[in-house]
Amino acid sequence: MEEVKSYIESGILELYVLGQLSAEENISVEAMAAQYPLVSAEISAIEIAMEAYALENAIEPSDELGDKILARFTSTNETVVNKTQDEPKIIPLYEGANDDRKIKTLSYALVACIALLVVSVVSLYTLNNKLNTAHEQIANLSTEKEQFVRTVSKLKFDNSGMENRIAMTKSNEWSTVKLAGVKDSPNAEMLVYWNKTNKNILINYNAIDLPKTDKSHEYQLWALVDGKPVSLGVFGGDETATAAIKQMDAIEKAQAFAVTIEPMGGSVNPTMDKMVVMGAI
Amino acid sequence: MATTKKISLSEEDLVNALKRQDTIAIKALYDMYSGALLGVISRIVIQTEVAEDLLQETFVKIWNSGSSYDSSKGRLFTWMMNVARNLAIDKLRSKDFKNSNKNQDIENNVDFIDEQRKVNFNADTLGIKDLVTNLKPDFKDVLDMVYFKGYTHVEAAEELNLPLGTVKTRVRMAILELRKKFN
Numbered sequence: 311m312e313e314v315k316s317y318i319e320s321g322i323l324e325l326y327v328l329g330q331l332s333a334e335e336n337i338s339v340e341a342m343a344a345q346y347p348l349v350s351a352e353i354s355a356i357e358i359a360m361e362a363y364a365l366e367n368a369i370e371p372s373d374e375l376g377d378k379i380l381a382r383f384t385s386t387n388e389t390v391v392n393k394t395q396d397e398p399k400i401i402p403l404y405e406g407a408n409d410d411r412k413i414k415t416l417s418y419a420l421v422a423c424i425a426l427l428v429v430s431v432v433s434l435y436t437l438n439n440k441l442n443t444a445h446e447q448i449a450n451l452s453t454e455k456e457q458f459v460r461t462v463s464k465l466k467f468d469n470s471g472m473e474n475r476i477a478m479t480k481s482n483e484w485s486t487v488k489l490a491g492v493k494d495s496p497n498a499e500m501l502v503y504w505n506k507t508n509k510n511i512l513i514n515y516n517a518i519d520l521p522k523t524d525k526s527h528e529y530q531l532w533a534l535v536d537g538k539p540v541s542l543g544v545f546g547g548d549e550t551a552t553a554a555i556k557q558m559d560a561i562e563k564a565q566a567f568a569v570t571i572e573p574m575g576g577s578v579n580p581t582m583d584k585m586v587v588m589g590a591i
Numbered sequence: 592m593a594t595t596k597k598i599s600l601s602e603e604d605l606v607n608a609l610k611r612q613d614t615i616a617i618k619a620l621y622d623m624y625s626g627a628l629l630g631v632i633s634r635i636v637i638q639t640e641v642a643e644d645l646l647q648e649t650f651v652k653i654w655n656s657g658s659s660y661d662s663s664k665g666r667l668f669t670w671m672m673n674v675a676r677n678l679a680i681d682k683l684r685s686k687d688f689k690n691s692n693k694n695q696d697i698e699n700n701v702d703f704i705d706e707q708r709k710v711n712f713n714a715d716t717l718g719i720k721d722l723v724t725n726l727k728p729d730f731k732d733v734l735d736m737v738y739f740k741g742y743t744h745v746e747a748a749e750e751l752n753l754p755l756g757t758v759k760t761r762v763r764m765a766i767l768e769l770r771k772k773f774n
Contacts (some may be wrong), residue, residue: 321759324766328663328737329673332746340664350597356766359665362773363626364672369633371646376621379647383617383654 318352326345327356343533374486417427471516471554478503478512488568494520498587502531502567515548520586523547530572533564535558540564544576566590597622602667609657609667617654624668625650628675635679635741645682649675680741733758734765 325331326339343350371379478484484503491498501517504510515533520529523546531542542558545551568588570580598619600608607617629651633642651672660670732751736742737758742750748758 319754319763319764325744325764327669328744328762329676330737344663348742355770357669359770359773360672361666361668363653363769364627364631364668365624366773369630370626371629371643376625379625379650380618382647382651414733423630425757430720473618496723 311348314342314346314348316351322351324351324356325581327353327360348377348545360583370558399546467532467548467551467554468516471514473499474555475514475516479515483507486591487589487591489567489569489587491587492585494583495586500569500587502589504564509560509562511542511560513545514557515551515554515560518548520547520569523572526574527571528576529569530576530580531558532568532570533561533566534566534568535561539568539580541576541578543566543581544572564591601625606660606667608663609653609660612654612657618651619722619738620653620671621650624671627668628671630673632679634738635676641682642679645675648678652678665698676741683741688721727764728759730765730768734763737762 316503322331322335322339331339339349339353343353372425451460479486484505487502487504489500489502500520501514503512503514505512511531523529528544528546530544532539533542534540540561542561544555545558565589568580569586570577570582571584571586572581598615600615600619605619608619613697625646629642629646632645633639636642645646649671653671658675660667664670735745736747736750737744744758744762746756747753748755751758753761755764756771
């Protein structure tokens with residue numbers, strides 16, 4: 311006990327309470343206190359005295375300071391407090407480290423966008439194919455329509471020619487001259503209508519069947535007057551004609567009519583070996 | 592603060608609340624001990640502004656290190672007081688603090704003293720100071736240095752040109768006087 315007493319009286323316990331001892335000395339005091347109740351009782355007495363002393367010596371902080379300090383603990387939670395500590399600050403490796411959720415959302419959005427794009431491309435392709443088909447159909451229809459229009463106009467053309475032919479046949483005003491094929495074109499034939507009163511000459515494409523000409527040639531109608539050929543004008547094939555009936559030059563008198571194939575615009579004298587039809591009145 | 596009722600808890604409740612990081616602990620500790628801790632700090636670092644910052648640091652450290660407090664090694668206040676004292680002494684000895692102190696001219700010191708007057712002194716403080724003053728001057732010097740001025744007892748012995756054992760004895764005698772007064 312004497313040893314404990316001198317230990318207490320050495321003043322080491324006061325220094326312990328005042329935080330004046332090294333870590334090793336602290337451990338030895340704590341060991342003594344754990345072993346001897348007298349030592350721990352002495353420490354408590356010193357602590358209580360110093361605590362009372364400190365309380366009696368207090369300097370009350372201002373209300374503002376109190377508000378400021380307590381606000382740090384009550385404002386949100388302990389993380390606010392921890393921030394002020396000397397703990398290492400966590401700095402994200404890259405700036406967007408905290409935006410992982412955002413990135414995740416964005417990647418979902420990206421996948422959705424890609425899917426949408428694929429669907430769009432497929433439907434666009436399909437629609438384009440349909441559109442092409444429709445275009446082809448339209449083209450076909452318009453071709454058919456053109457053909458139909460051509461057919462109709464040809465029918466009208468023929469019809470008007472036929473009507474005219476019938477009318478002229480019935481009438482006594484007109485004499486019909488039949489031109490028959492010659493040696494090179496035995497199957498060719500043509501009718502020429504000659505008005506008895508005013509001597510006008512008409513031809514009717516409906517009553518023309520001549521060998522085809524090329525683009526640089528056309529037909530020329532001649533009248534044989536006292537053994538001499540007189541030109542009555544030129545005419546093209548029925549594909550160039552705008553009306554079924556075409557009026558040629560009038561002639562007072564003639565013994566025969568003939569048609570030759572001449573260069574475009576006609577010739578002064580008929581090319582005899584190019585004669586396709588001929589007929590006497 | 593002025594309108595809030597002050598909180599006071601038993602030491603056991605305080606320790607438990609502190610260890611489970613309940614904010615009521617810090618509120619109670621502040622209400623019960625902020626004055627005592629500021630008193631300790633203010634005698635080591637006399638600049639009010641610095642002392643107030645240190646008080647704040649002290650509470651932050653108490654909060655964050657509460658789990659390391661071991662009640663078997665001493666009372667909670669002793670631990671808190673040493674936290675405050677160590678922070679204040681570290682500040683006093685830090686380079687930037689020494690430098691800023693050197694730069695203070697007389698004018699600033701006058702302002703500083705004026706500022707000091709804003710602090711609310713505990714009326715009882717004067718009585719205690721008298722008590723310390725009434726101690727034998729030998730005891731008073733040593734306790735002043737070790738308790739108020741942040742000296743270690745080794746430094747105090749060197750400063751006073753006394754054997755270490757004598758310094759220890761005088762600290763003990765001074766505290767025994769206080770014990771007679773308070774216990």
